[in-house]
Amino acid sequence: MFRPRPDSRHATICVEVEGRLVRVPAGASAAAAVLIAGLSSIRETPLPTGQARGLKGHGAERGPYCMMGICFDCLAEIDGVPNRQSCMIAARPGMRIRRQRGARAVAMK
Amino acid sequence: MAPVRVARQEEMRRFDAIVIGGGLVGTAIGYGLARAGRLVVLIDEGDVAYRASRGNFGLVWVQTKGLGAPHYQRWTRASAAAWPLFAGELEERTGIKLGHEQNGGVQLCLSDAELAKRHAMMQQMQVEAGNFGFEYRMLDHAELAAMLPGLGPTVAGASWTPYDGHVNSLLLFHALHKAFAAAGGTYLPDSTVTAAVAAPGDFRIDVGSETLGAPQIVLAAGLGNAALAPLFGLRAPVRPQRGQILVTERTSRTWPIPLGSIRQTPEGSILLGSSEEEVGFDTSQKPEIMRAIARRAVLSFPWLAELQIVRAWSALRVMPPDGLPIYDESERLPGAFTANCHSGVTLAAAHASLFAPMVAAGALDPMLAPFSAKRFDVSAAA
Amino acid sequence: MTVDLAIIGAGPAGMAAAALAAELGLDTLVVDEADTPGGQIYRGVEHAPEASALGADYLPGRRLVTQLRESTARYRPGTTVWHIDPGASGGGILSLAAAGYSETVAARQILIATGAIERPVPIPGWTLPGVMTAGAAQLLLKTADLVPEGQAVLAGQGPLLYLTALQLTRAGAPPLAVLETTPAANYHAATARYVGELWRGRRDLGKGLALLFGLVRAGVAVRRGVRRLRVLGRHRVEGVAWEGGEIAVDHLFLHEGVIPNTQISLALQIAHRWDEAQRCWRPAVDEWGRTSLPGIAIAGDGAEIAGAGAAALSGRLAALDAAAALGRIDEEDRDRRARPIRSGLARERAIRPFLDALYRPADSVLSPADAVIACRCEEVSTGQIRRAVQLGASGPNQMKAFLRCGMGPCQGRVCGPIVGAVIAAARGVAIAEIGTFRPRAPYKPITVGTLAGVERDPHQIADNEQDSFA
Numbered sequence: 001m002f003r004p005r006p007d008s009r010h011a012t013i014c015v016e017v018e019g020r021l022v023r024v025p026a027g028a029s030a031a032a033a034v035l036i037a038g039l040s041s042i043r044e045t046p047l048p049t050g051q052a053r054g055l056k057g058h059g060a061e062r063g064p065y066c067m068m069g070i071c072f073d074c075l076a077e078i079d080g081v082p083n084r085q086s087c088m089i090a091a092r093p094g095m096r097i098r099r100q101r102g103a104r105a106v107a108m109k
Numbered sequence: 110m111a112p113v114r115v116a117r118q119e120e121m122r123r124f125d126a127i128v129i130g131g132g133l134v135g136t137a138i139g140y141g142l143a144r145a146g147r148l149v150v151l152i153d154e155g156d157v158a159y160r161a162s163r164g165n166f167g168l169v170w171v172q173t174k175g176l177g178a179p180h181y182q183r184w185t186r187a188s189a190a191a192w193p194l195f196a197g198e199l200e201e202r203t204g205i206k207l208g209h210e211q212n213g214g215v216q217l218c219l220s221d222a223e224l225a226k227r228h229a230m231m232q233q234m235q236v237e238a239g240n241f242g243f244e245y246r247m248l249d250h251a252e253l254a255a256m257l258p259g260l261g262p263t264v265a266g267a268s269w270t271p272y273d274g275h276v277n278s279l280l281l282f283h284a285l286h287k288a289f290a291a292a293g294g295t296y297l298p299d300s301t302v303t304a305a306v307a308a309p310g311d312f313r314i315d316v317g318s319e320t321l322g323a324p325q326i327v328l329a330a331g332l333g334n335a336a337l338a339p340l341f342g343l344r345a346p347v348r349p350q351r352g353q354i355l356v357t358e359r360t361s362r363t364w365p366i367p368l369g370s371i372r373q374t375p376e377g378s379i380l381l382g383s384s385e386e387e388v389g390f391d392t393s394q395k396p397e398i399m400r401a402i403a404r405r406a407v408l409s410f411p412w413l414a415e416l417q418i419v420r421a422w423s424a425l426r427v428m429p430p431d432g433l434p435i436y437d438e439s440e441r442l443p444g445a446f447t448a449n450c451h452s453g454v455t456l457a458a459a460h461a462s463l464f465a466p467m468v469a470a471g472a473l474d475p476m477l478a479p480f481s482a483k484r485f486d487v488s489a490a491a
Numbered sequence: 492m493t494v495d496l497a498i499i500g501a502g503p504a505g506m507a508a509a510a511l512a513a514e515l516g517l518d519t520l521v522v523d524e525a526d527t528p529g530g531q532i533y534r535g536v537e538h539a540p541e542a543s544a545l546g547a548d549y550l551p552g553r554r555l556v557t558q559l560r561e562s563t564a565r566y567r568p569g570t571t572v573w574h575i576d577p578g579a580s581g582g583g584i585l586s587l588a589a590a591g592y593s594e595t596v597a598a599r600q601i602l603i604a605t606g607a608i609e610r611p612v613p614i615p616g617w618t619l620p621g622v623m624t625a626g627a628a629q630l631l632l633k634t635a636d637l638v639p640e641g642q643a644v645l646a647g648q649g650p651l652l653y654l655t656a657l658q659l660t661r662a663g664a665p666p667l668a669v670l671e672t673t674p675a676a677n678y679h680a681a682t683a684r685y686v687g688e689l690w691r692g693r694r695d696l697g698k699g700l701a702l703l704f705g706l707v708r709a710g711v712a713v714r715r716g717v718r719r720l721r722v723l724g725r726h727r728v729e730g731v732a733w734e735g736g737e738i739a740v741d742h743l744f745l746h747e748g749v750i751p752n753t754q755i756s757l758a759l760q761i762a763h764r765w766d767e768a769q770r771c772w773r774p775a776v777d778e779w780g781r782t783s784l785p786g787i788a789i790a791g792d793g794a795e796i797a798g799a800g801a802a803a804l805s806g807r808l809a810a811l812d813a814a815a816a817l818g819r820i821d822e823e824d825r826d827r828r829a830r831p832i833r834s835g836l837a838r839e840r841a842i843r844p845f846l847d848a849l850y851r852p853a854d855s856v857l858s859p860a861d862a863v864i865a866c867r868c869e870e871v872s873t874g875q876i877r878r879a880v881q882l883g884a885s886g887p888n889q890m891k892a893f894l895r896c897g898m899g900p901c902q903g904r905v906c907g908p909i910v911g912a913v914i915a916a917a918r919g920v921a922i923a924e925i926g927t928f929r930p931r932a933p934y935k936p937i938t939v940g941t942l943a944g945v946e947r948d949p950h951q952i953a954d955n956e957q958d959s960f961a
Contacts, residue, residue, distance in 0.1 A: 001621075001640055001741070005662040008636035027538055028635035036637065040727045041620035045870060046359040046377055060870065061726050063620030067627035068531055069524060069935075070608050070752075072868060072900035073618075083358050083417060083900075090526055103359040103377040108259035108412045131883070156886020156926055163892045283893045286882050296883040357939065358900070381939070394932050396574050396586045396595065396942075403943035414940030419900050422931050 002035040015095040030086035030097050031064045031074040042086065043075050043100035059102050075100045124150045124295070126325040126468065127312060129302065129337060132162035133278070133453030134460055135329035136285035141465020142327075143292035150321055151289065152314075154333075155299040159349070159392070161331050162282055162453055164424020166354060166382050167374070168367060169211055169455050171272035172245065176230055179237040180479045181433050185452070186241075188459030189272045195458035196276065202291060205284040208375040211274025215248065215257075215267040216369040217409055224265040231268050245270045257364055259412045267368075275367040277374060278454050285457070305340050310444045312341070327468060328447040331427045332390075342439035343447045344482040349425035350451070351386040353398050355406075357416040371406060379416065381406045394423045426451040436464065436480040438473050446473070494520045494565075496813050497585055497598035499572050499755065502530020503555055503799045504791025505604035508806035509566070510558035515814040519564040520596065522587060524935065526568050528556050530606050531626065532799045535634035548799075549633075555803060574932035575601065575759060581786025581816075588937045593944065600786045600813040604806060607792035608752045610771070610852060611905050612647060612745040613859040616722025618867055625655040625746035638664035641741030644731055646670040646720055649850045652746040653702045660709045667740065668712040670733060672747070673850060675716050681849035692842025699842075747852045751793050754904055758930040759784060765923035768847045769796055770857065771908065772927055778833075779812035780805055788812065801839035804832050857912035857922075865913060866906040868899020873913055880917040887911055887928045900936065903928040 004010065010025035017037035024033045034042050045059035064074035067087045076086040079096050082104035086097065128139040131153025139151045154160075171189050175182030189211070196209040218224035228247050235243040246269045253267050254260040290296060300316040307313075312326040326341060328334050334345035359377030367373075370382045384398045399421060406413045427449055429435050434450035446468050450456055467473045496512050498505045501523035512519045529536045533552025559566060567589065574586040582599040609624040616622070625645055631637040638659055643666045645656050656669050682689070689696055706713060714736075722743060723730035730739045750771035753763065762775045762783035773795055780788035790809040791802035808829055815825040859865070861874030871894045879893045887903075887910050890896060896910055897903035903910075907928050915922040933942075 002631060002637045003640050005632070005636050005638045005664065007663070010636050025635040025637065027535060028637065032631055032635050032637055035631070038640075060618065061620055062618060062867075063727070064623060064627065065618075065867075066609060066624050066905075067630045068608070070901060070904045075900070081415075088524065103361050104416075105361050106259070106363055106412055107415065153883070156888045157929070160892075163888070279892055279895065283879075283882075286893070290882060298883045298885040298889070355939070355942075358936070393576070394574065396576070396593075396932075399932075400942055400944065403939045404945075406939055407943045407945055414938060414943065414945050416939050417936040418933055418939060418942060419936050420898065420902060420931060421933060 001038050002032065013091060013093045015091050015093070015097060017097045018099060024091050028091045029067070030076060030078055030084075030089045030091050030095060031067060033091045033095075033097055034076065034086065035064070039099065041099070043073070044102050046103040121313060121320045121322040122150070124148045124321060124323040126327060127152065127314065127321055127323045128327045128329055130329035130331060130333065131286075131296065131298065132160060132329070132331055133165070133282060133285070133457055134331070134448050134450065135327075136282070136289055137453075137457045137460035138327055138329055138448060138465045138468070139294055140285050140289045140292065141461035142469055143289055143294040144461070145466060145469045147469055148293065149289075150295040150297060150323070152300045152302070152316055152321075153296065153298045154301060159332055159390070159425050161424055161427050161451070162278070164352065164354070164422055165278050165454055166380060167275050167278040167372060167454060168214070168369070169274040169276060170214065170369065170452070171455070172214065172216060172231075172268060172270040173369065174452070174455070175237075176234055177237070178433055179239070179241070180476070182234060182238060182243070183241055184434070184459060184476070184480075185455060186272060187463060188456045189274070191458035191462045192274070195462055199281070199284045199288055203284045203287040205280055205287065207280050207284060208277035209274065210276070211272075212366055213269055213271045214273025214275070214367045214369065215253070215269045217267050218265045219263060219405070219408055221265050227268045243270075256366075257368075257410075259410050261407075261409050261411050264409055273367065275372050276454060281454065281457065302337065307341050307442050307445065309442055312444065325444045325446070325468060328445070331449075332425060334427075334447060334449055338447055341445035341447075342441035343437055343445055344485070345435055345437075345447050345449050346482065346485060347427050347429050347435070347449050349390050350428040351388050351391065351423055351425055352383045353394060353402065353421065353423040354383055355381040355399060355402055355418045355421045357381070357413075358419050360416065368409075371409060379413070381413070390425065392423050392425060394421060430485060434480050435482050436473060436477045437482050493597040493599070494518045495598070495817055496520070496600045496602060496810070497522070497582075497596060498602045498604055499523075500530060500604035500606060500791070500793070501525070501528040501559065501566065501568070502532060502604060502606045502791060502802065503552065504606070504793070504802040504806035505530070505602070506555040506559040506806070507803035508602055508604065508790060508810040509564040510555070510562045511807045512810040512813060513562040513564040515810065516819045517810075517814055517817065519562075520598070521559070521564055521566045522570040522572060522585075523568050524571050528559060528566070528568070531630065534630055539633070551799070571935045571937070572755070573934050573937050575755065577759060577784050577787060583787065586932070588941050591938070591941050593937065593941050599817060601788070602780070602806070602809050602813065603755055603787065603789045603793055604791045604802075605752045605755060605793045606802070607749040607796055608904065610747045610750045610856070611909055612747045612856060613863045613865060613873070613909055614720045614722060614745070615860065615863050616724065616728070617745065618864050619722055619724050619728045620726070621724070621728035621741065622722055622743045622745065625652050625744045626749075628744045629655045629658060632658055632662055636662070638662050639742040642667045642739065643742040643744065644668050644670060644738060644740045645744045645746065646672065646717065646731060647746040648673040649746055649748045650699060650702070650846065651749070653699075653706060655744065655746070656711055657702055657705045657709070660706070660711060665709055665711055667738060668714060669706065670717040670720065670731070671713060671715045672717050672720065672853065673715065674853065677849050677851060681845050684848060685845035688841050688845045691838070692845065694838075695842040747856050748850055749792065749796055750908065751796065752904075753793070753927070754902070754930050755934055756782070756789060756793070757927055758932065758934060759787065760929070761787070763927065765921075767923075768844065770852055771796075778808070780809040781812065786816065797840050797843055801836055804836045804839065807832050808836075854916070857908065858916040859909070865909045866894075866896035866899065868901050868906070869895040871896040873909070876910060876913045877917050880914055884914075885918065886914065886926055890914060891928065897928045902930050
């Protein structure tokens with residue numbers, strides 16, 4: 001979906017997106033990593049309440065919209081922590097990024 | 110308030126009943142009256158107002174109500190008993206699913222001392238209930254942990270009653286407005302009472318651009334009732350009491366029942382409450398209070414620490430001097446009624462299905478006599 | 492901890508204010524959510540190569556960052572302000588969260604410099620993946636040298652739209668087309684009324700024309716007077732359509748101007764006013780940036796949209812005023828230093844009335860059709876809002892209670908302008924009369940654990956390793 005421009009001189013790092021290794025420029029956000037990985041969407045909205053238009057079975061698919069921490073449509077699971085604003089988090093080597101599928105689960109120890 | 114110029118009969122819009130206040134109390138009463146075939150006008154303030162109804166927790170809560178005041182316990186139980194039918198009827202009339210569940214609830218106790226105190230309270234409530242009965246159970250840590258996943262190790266136990274439950278209070282609010290309109294009610298938002306003339310069975314009020322008249326009037330304006338009541342031969346000495354609530358991101362379904370200060374909505378948000386602050390008409394939020402709520406939540410369920418708080422609010426409860434509701438009808442000006450409480454959700458069923466029919470019939474049932482504001486005169490004299 | 496001046500935001504206004512305030516002897520703290528300085532306009536500027544695809548405009552940002560770094564101002568990146576308690580006599584107490592910890596800082600003076608956000612562009616299908624703002628495309632280019640793969644179209648109006656199109660072209664990824672929504676009538680209206688400003692703002696006008704020529708030279712198709720934009724696609728954007736045409740695309744970037752980020756100023760219940768020229772809510776500020784709250788000022792695009800140059804200048808004015816308020820300089824000195832800054836500000840602002848008139852958003856951008864989603868977070872449609880107005884929800888906060896719009900994670904940042912405009916149109920009154928949401932703390936999410944102050948959980952540690960609570 002997104003790629004480095006032809007004459008880019010950015011160093012690159014390796015992150016995991018949905019279990020797949022992806023090479024991204026240093027300085028890219030986790031949201032950008034998802035875009036580079038070519039995922040069609042980054043999350044599914046939590047199941048809609050009764051008043052929303054009927055979407056059966058799963059929530060609406062969303063991708064990043066503003067890339068600056070305002071819209072919260074880029075929510076993703078990063079290193080096991082759900083619902084993080086991925087556009088505000090810099091990609092780090094070995095980061096594990098997964099789509100946010102609806103409401104988060106709770107981890108009870 | 111300036112004395113109103115007497116409106117000519119033709120200028121005035123006439124109704125069977127005027128209800129002042131469009132929150133949960135006003136709309137429930139308005140809906141009950143409209144459902145009984147009365148022509149009702151509901152007057153409400155504008156977008157920016159104190160509006161306790163926007164700040165409530167959504168509990169249909171019985172087990173903490175009425176220690177030392179069995180009539181309050183009975184009234185609350187009557188409402189709880191009426192709730193399922195009330196919810197079903199609203200859902201049918203409006204198509205809005207209220208998320209109502211009433212399978213019991215627990216009140217957590219974080220220490221042995223708290224648990225002992227709670228136990229004593231429950232025993233006392235049972236004694237006071239007499240033949241009416243009051244069913245409860247005390248749960249120890251082990252039983253509670255089996256029921257509530259991830260329970261904190263320091264939680265001592267809880268009290269449980271079968272009567273408690275919860276509902277999506279915003280959907281309730283929406284449904285009441287929709288049902289009120291569908292039953293022929295007239296809703297006038299952005300309106301405040303600028304002048305009033307009151308005579309027995311004849312009430313006329315000016316709301317900005319027009320005059321409304323009706324033989325009956327119900328004051329359900331929350332904190333606004335304190336100033337309005339004397340105009341109609343009533344007293345409503347309510348004061349504001351602030352409460353703050355935290356709301357988390359949506360999570361998968363976790364608990365089968367609500368807890369007194371923690372509940373999960375059907376959409377998955379977890380509400381954490383609450384506080385009781387005597388600060389006057391101040392709706393600002395206080396980090397120290399929010400911290401205390403967060404701490405208690407984490408002690409109750411350590412895994413809550415990981416959840417993000419996406420929003421929080423503070424709102425002012427409508428609090429009578431002894432915490433019990435004030436229901437009254439004016440002796441000097443028959444036809445004027447008032448309803449005041451801080452449990453607008455729990456009592457919504459009673460307001461629609463019990464209180465409103467009393468108003469429609471012209472007089473409050475004697476069972477509500479102990480809720481009259483006259484009780485404050487007695488204690489003042491004592 | 493107590494400081495003289497707390498500045499929220501390390502964009503041009505915040506950086507310029509911090510450097511000057513520190514120079515004037517104020518104990519200054521700058522906090523910013525992002526990991527690096529620059530705000531949005533200068534995002535990533537510290538790491539940008541010298542010859543940037545983004546043009547000469549980008550490099551003044553470097554100077555500001557250097558000034559910030561070399562000043563004695565304390566700079567805390569990766570730090571979120573989640574609550575401010577205004578002090579009765581001025582300034583206030585800020586609650587800050589970073590790396591899983593929360594802390595309070597008292598400040599005698601507070602400067603809010605949180606900049607601008609994109610105006611929402613609610614067209615049918617705007618919530619589909621692959622639809623982003625033009626600013627988003629620009630940020631991806633700025634921070635990581637990324638360009639869209641496949642076919643991209645930009646749609647809307649305003650300088651940022653053309654700038655982004657040109658930057659993408661220079662970066663080797665020319666967009667398929669630019670669909671401009673400016674109504675033909677706006678051209679005449681803008682030039683007729685503001686011909687004087689065109690001369691005063693000739694430097695900016697020149698830049699703008701150069702932009703357009705650049706696009707034309709690069710062969711990017713520009714289609715004017717586009718109406719009834721809508722997105723095509725089922726799970727993701729597949730195309731964009733308008734009255735009289737459609738194209739298949741892989742990416743769509745929308746832009747209808749920027750508006751002040753008023754989240755914190757509204758939460759503080761600072762007085763705001765509706766600006767009909769810019770069609771947005773703005774905090775009411777005086778010539779120093781002072782608001783209705785004592786010791787709390789706003790500088791930069793967060794007070795009034797005027798661009799990065801103006802932001803730095805207004806930041807400096809606020810720093811001067813704070814220094815005078817705290818007695819570090821006297822008012823005469825403050826006013827003397829302010830004079831050249833004000834001249835600069837007048838030059839920066841000169842072109843604004845012309846741009847505001849030319850790129851005035853259409854009514855449909857503010858108040859869309861029934862089927863369009865108004866609140867993205869809670870998936871509330873515009874039609875639902877109109878129906879709730881019929882039920883009596885007469886303002887945004889009542890609307891929130893009826894429909895949950897504004898209750899989602901963005902807390903009304905995106906939907907606020909839409910909800911207000913839809914209610915106003917449905918009621919037949921001016922938007923100014925309708926008012927705004929009342930945002931509450933936490934201004935950005937914090938965990939229950941951070942708030943409770945429980946022991947640090949590895950998951951709570953932010954990816955930003957700069958633990959600056961020392």
